[in-house]
Structures are given as C-alpha cells and as structure tokens.
Amino acid sequence: xxxxxxxxxxxxxxxxxxxxxxxxxxxxxxxxxxxxxxxxxxxxxxxxxxxxxxxxxxxxxxxxxxxxxxxxxxxxxxxxxxxxxxxxxxxxxxxxxxxxxxxxxxxxxxxxxxxxxxxxxxxxxxxxxxxxxxxxxxxxxxxxxxxxxxxxxxxxxxxxxxxxxxxxxxxxxxxxxxxxxxxxxxxxxxxxxxxxxxxxxxxxxxxxxxxxxxxxxxxxxxxxxxxxxxxxxxxxxxxxxxxxxxxxxxxxxxxxxxxxxxxxxxxxxxxxxxxxxxxxxxxxxxxxxxxxxxxxxxxxxxxxxxxxxxxxxxxxxxxxxxxxxxxx
Amino acid sequence: xxxxxxxxxxxxxxxxxxxxxxxxxxxxxxxxxxxxxxxxxxxxxxxxxxxxxxxxxxxxxxxxxxxxxxxxxxxxxxxxxxxxxxxxxxxxxxxxxxxxxxxxxxxxxxxxxxxxxxxxxxxxxxxxxxxxxxxxxxxxxxxxxxxxxxxxxxxxxxxxxxxxxxxxxxxxxxxxxxxxxxxxxxxxxxxxxxxxxxxxxxxxxxxxxxxxxxxxxxxxxxxxxxxxxxxxxxxxxxxxxxxxxxxxxxxxxxxxxxxxxxxxxxxxxxxxxxxxxxxxxxxxxxxxxxxxxxxxxxxxxxxxxxxxxxxxxxxxxxxxxxxxxxxxxxxxxxxxxxxxxxxxxxxxxxxxxxxxxxxxxxxxxxxxxxx
Numbered sequence: 001x002x003x004x005x006x007x008x009x010x011x012x013x014x015x016x017x018x019x020x021x022x023x024x025x026x027x028x029x030x031x032x033x034x035x036x037x038x039x040x041x042x043x044x045x046x047x048x049x050x051x052x053x054x055x056x057x058x059x060x061x062x063x064x065x066x067x068x069x070x071x072x073x074x075x076x077x078x079x080x081x082x083x084x085x086x087x088x089x090x091x092x093x094x095x096x097x098x099x100x101x102x103x104x105x106x107x108x109x110x111x112x113x114x115x116x117x118x119x120x121x122x123x124x125x126x127x128x129x130x131x132x133x134x135x136x137x138x139x140x141x142x143x144x145x146x147x148x149x150x151x152x153x154x155x156x157x158x159x160x161x162x163x164x165x166x167x168x169x170x171x172x173x174x175x176x177x178x179x180x181x182x183x184x185x186x187x188x189x190x191x192x193x194x195x196x197x198x199x200x201x202x203x204x205x206x207x208x209x210x211x212x213x214x215x216x217x218x219x220x221x222x223x224x225x226x227x228x229x230x231x232x233x234x235x236x237x238x239x240x241x242x243x244x245x246x247x248x249x250x251x252x253x254x255x256x257x258x259x260x261x262x263x264x265x266x267x268x269x270x271x272x273x274x275x276x277x278x279x280x281x282x283x284x285x286x287x288x289x290x291x292x293x294x295x296x297x298x299x300x301x302x303x304x305x306x307x308x309x310x311x312x313x314x315x316x317x318x319x320x321x322x323x324x325x326x327x328x
Numbered sequence: 329x330x331x332x333x334x335x336x337x338x339x340x341x342x343x344x345x346x347x348x349x350x351x352x353x354x355x356x357x358x359x360x361x362x363x364x365x366x367x368x369x370x371x372x373x374x375x376x377x378x379x380x381x382x383x384x385x386x387x388x389x390x391x392x393x394x395x396x397x398x399x400x401x402x403x404x405x406x407x408x409x410x411x412x413x414x415x416x417x418x419x420x421x422x423x424x425x426x427x428x429x430x431x432x433x434x435x436x437x438x439x440x441x442x443x444x445x446x447x448x449x450x451x452x453x454x455x456x457x458x459x460x461x462x463x464x465x466x467x468x469x470x471x472x473x474x475x476x477x478x479x480x481x482x483x484x485x486x487x488x489x490x491x492x493x494x495x496x497x498x499x500x501x502x503x504x505x506x507x508x509x510x511x512x513x514x515x516x517x518x519x520x521x522x523x524x525x526x527x528x529x530x531x532x533x534x535x536x537x538x539x540x541x542x543x544x545x546x547x548x549x550x551x552x553x554x555x556x557x558x559x560x561x562x563x564x565x566x567x568x569x570x571x572x573x574x575x576x577x578x579x580x581x582x583x584x585x586x587x588x589x590x591x592x593x594x595x596x597x598x599x600x601x602x603x604x605x606x607x608x609x610x611x612x613x614x615x616x617x618x619x620x621x622x623x624x625x626x627x628x629x630x631x632x633x634x635x636x637x638x639x640x641x642x643x644x645x646x647x648x649x650x651x652x653x654x655x656x657x658x659x660x661x662x663x664x665x666x667x668x669x670x671x672x673x674x675x676x677x678x679x680x681x682x683x684x685x686x687x688x689x690x691x692x693x694x695x696x697x698x699x
Binding site: 042044045047049050053057058060148151152153154156157239242243244245246247251252287290291294295297 | 574
C-alpha cells in the first residue's frame, strides 16, 4: 500500500489533477443539466432571481465545505463543525446586540473559530487521538454548552449593520455568493501552488513520505484545522446575518451536509486527494436539488435520499479510481 | 464511471419528474376529527360534547372562601419575557381581586428536576395554592399530587400536567381557535379568492398537523374560494425555512398572495423571505410566532398579523381561576368561570378553562410585549 501510494505520488500529480478536474467537470455538468431539466418542467426555476437565491441561501455551506475539504484531504474528519457554527453565530450575535462594535462582533466569530479548531487540531496531531473521537467530544461540549449558557433563548433586535449577508457588491452580487467564489478560488490556488498547501495533500496521502520530505505532520494538521476554523467562522457569519433572528441552537445535521458537499465534491474520504472547487460545486448541486424538489412537487424528505445516493456513487467511484490507478 | 454518475442524475431527475403527485395540497392528514368554529363571532357555537371533570381534588383544604390567600407561581423558568408577562398578569389579577397575594418563583432554566424542588419547598413552607406551567407533564405529577394531598389547591397554565395531578388547567388556545384566527387573517389580508402556501416544521409534528387540518376544515367552511397551493417542510431550522419560503415565492410568482408560517421559526423566516424579495404588501405573511422575533417585520409593515395568545391574560385568568376554586364558585361540573376583565371563560375537555380567542399582535400592540 505504502509503496503503491509513493509510486503514484511520484508519477501522477498531473494525472490526479486530471482525474479530479473531471470530477469537477462532471459536477458542473450535473449542476447545469439539472437546471435545464427542471427548467423544462417549470421555467420559473431558471429565473435569475431563483438561481441567485439558491446560491445565496446556501453559500455558507460551501464556505464551510472548503475548510472541511482541507481537513479530509489531510486525512482527518471533523464532525463538530455544525455545532461550532451554531456557537459562533450565537457569540457574534450576542456581542452585536450588547453594543459591541460590529467589526468586533464579526471578528470574534472568526477568532473563536480558529481557536477552537486549532485546539482540536493540536490534540489530534500531538496527542495522536483520532480526529473522529476528538471532534465527537467537541460536538457534545459545544452542543450542551450552548443550550446551558443560552437556555435556548433567541437573539433578536440585531442591529441592521450586523447583517453582512445583506450587502450587495457590484450592484447585484450578494456578499455571501461573492465570498463563496472568492474563498474557493483563493483556497484552490493556495492548495495547488504553494508549498504549505501541497503539504496538506502530502500529509493526507502518505504521512511517512511527507515526513521524509521534511514536512511536519503535526504542524500541518494544526494549520489545516486553524484554517478550517476560520472558514467555519466565516460560514457562521453568513448563517447568522441572513435572518433577523439567531436561534441559539445547533443547526440540525449541518455537519453532515458540509461533509456531504466535500465528499460528493470528489474529496477522497481516505485523504490525500480532492479540491475545494469540487466541494463548492457539490454544495451548489445539493442546494439546487433541494430547490428543484419543491419546483417539481416532491417532498423535501427526498433530499436526504438523494444526498445519500450522491455520496455512495462518488465514494464508489473514488475507490474504483484508486484501484485502477494502483493496478496501472 | 462518469457515464454511470450521469445516468444516475438523469434517472433521479426523470424519476422525480414522473412521480410528481397530482394532489399537492396537504391538509394535516392525521385523520382525527376536525371541529371548525363558526365563521363569524355572532353565530352561536354548538357547545362541545360535555366531558366529565377529570382533574384532581385536594384533601381537606382549609375553607378560605372570601379570605386572603397566598399563592406561589412556579413557571417553567423565570427571567424570560414570556413568563414575565404571565407573572405581570397574575399581579394585575391580584390587585383587581384585592385578597390574593401571589409570588412568582422558579428555576432559571427550564429544568423539571429544579422545578420539582421549588414546588416541594413551597409545599413545606406552606401556601394556599400553587400555579404552575409544567416542564414535563408526567414528571411533575407526583409533586403536584403531594401538594393536593396536603390540602393545597393546584391550577396549571401554559403547559399542562396529567389531569389528575392538578385541579384545573387554563388552556391558552385550542386548535380550531388558532385555525380560525389564521385563516380569517389570511382572507382579510391576501383576499378571499387568492392563493397561499404553508411553511411548516414537518408533516409528522402533531401540533402543526392538527392546526393545518383545522385550517383546511375552517377554510372549506368559511372561505371556500381561498386556494391552497402547497405545504412545504422546513424542520425547525431558520435557514431552511427561509430557503423554502424563498423557493415558494420564486416558484409561484404572482400567483402567491400569502404565506402561512406554522412555527415560531417558520414565520419570521417567511417574513424575511418576503422582505428580501421586496414583496411586502404583495405577499401576506400570517403565522404563529413570538412578538420579539416579528417586531422588525411588523414595524416595517411587512407583516400585519402575528397569531398567538396574550400571556398577560393567561396569567390573569389563572389567578382568577385559583380564586374561584378556593371560593368554591368553580366546582367540578361547572361550565364557565368569571375571570374579571376577561369576562366569562368556558370550561372545555372536562377540567380545562379556555382563555378565549387567540390574540393577534399588530403594529399597535406588539411593542407592549417582550418575549
């Protein structure tokens, strides 16, 4: 296994990228194809307003999936992110209603996100505890802590200036959509061309080889988690500032939706492969399917089943692709 | 493999397309009988079938008819706007009655074990009556029964206990009452012959299913020209509710004249969706919600009616009911009770007092509430 991965790491970065590009191309085709199919059934689906709303309402998932993709590529997983987004939204909203400068309220979510995730990364990397165990623990702490501290009380009366998600750039482009695109492009370029970005693939693909190349695995993992925390903070801000009310609870199943976006986006659940372009396209596809189900009069309960099918198909495709590569 | 994926997508899309159901209206579907109210208030309502008294009775309660009494109110938790409002209603009633002292005390978190401790302490220290809003209907029963066994009167409000653990329960709203208020508001705001859609939690949530079933029955009876487009689910999730409401707006376009929010999450999210779509005044939003979450939309004239009940009246009524129980004017088998400025309230379901029609928060009154 080690020899094979090593060998392919030498020959095939280009081949990998090719294969991944095709996963992304496939998702892009699916996004467009689905839009056309639903548009034929109900042309209103293709109205600019609806397409923009689909992106606007789900951009936070794509932003969080960028960080999640990095975590999974590095060979880890994080199931605490949904709870963390709920906590960060509450922290930011609480500061905003209590008169803190809005910029401070926004920054607090980012800083707290980085802190919590970097801590988890350090526990995972230096104490060598599996990520699923650490993040499961954190999930419980955050979930229970949030309810205990807030008593489930909603945050209302948020100042108007708090609503980051209401900002529109260049006339029509909503800020969340802009942020989603920007974050995806920057992260994709960084992961592809910078040494520290490539280190994520190296650590997730073959930790031993990475060590021999002089890459510090623990440091890379802490960095990945810290970045993931930053993206979770940004996602929390989009999530919190979209509505006039913050629920002070953990959004149900949010971490699963985020992980689904990463995995369907072509990020290998075994680590070492995938791109954030794929995860963003997958997040868009999942959002599009949810909207499409209403347009074609199907119960939204099917969204879960459809997500499940997507996960299985992409994971099977990933495994088969690896086998073929190993055989070659 | 790529082909396989593509085929899966295509297949899913086709399947979805062909499976689309002809009948989109979903009206509760819990198969329980519905009981729509009369269309206008002036029509007399047929009295509901009488059910025998099923509440508990205190043993050897001291006769304090007409004499000063001391009550304690133990809500689910203290320090939140909602129970501050019920507490205010109790103080108002105490002042109006003149011979009642009532004190509110309870846990700072909605925890049943804490609440039980509070009630137990007041049983020990001795009061004439206990008012409660239960954190858990079953778990609270033993301590309430203990109070009854010590001769203390017990009346619930807001959240019930099992009937035999208390004497009376002041019920804030019945399903058909909420349904009437919702449909009447929608017909008034959107128009008698307009179309609307519903955003609910899930099709399996019992309260929402009952409300929608009653709404359907009442609309059939009193506003038959209103058109039901469809009902969508949004869990109890803020952002999903917003996305679903937005999708409904985009899907139906001009046809959509109204949105119902069936939960305190779905209603503000629907109002937000209408605001963002710049359709305030064109798409009416009517729903169940708490005032604080709705203030921005009501003050911006985007939402005209928020349906709920008035917690101040609820606390007021609970105190009057307790006084009537102590005085002996509210006995098992009674059909109504006098509740001061609220007038006569009727007895329903054996041992419950109905607060009356739901309360509608509007731009004029919503600022008076903080919960």
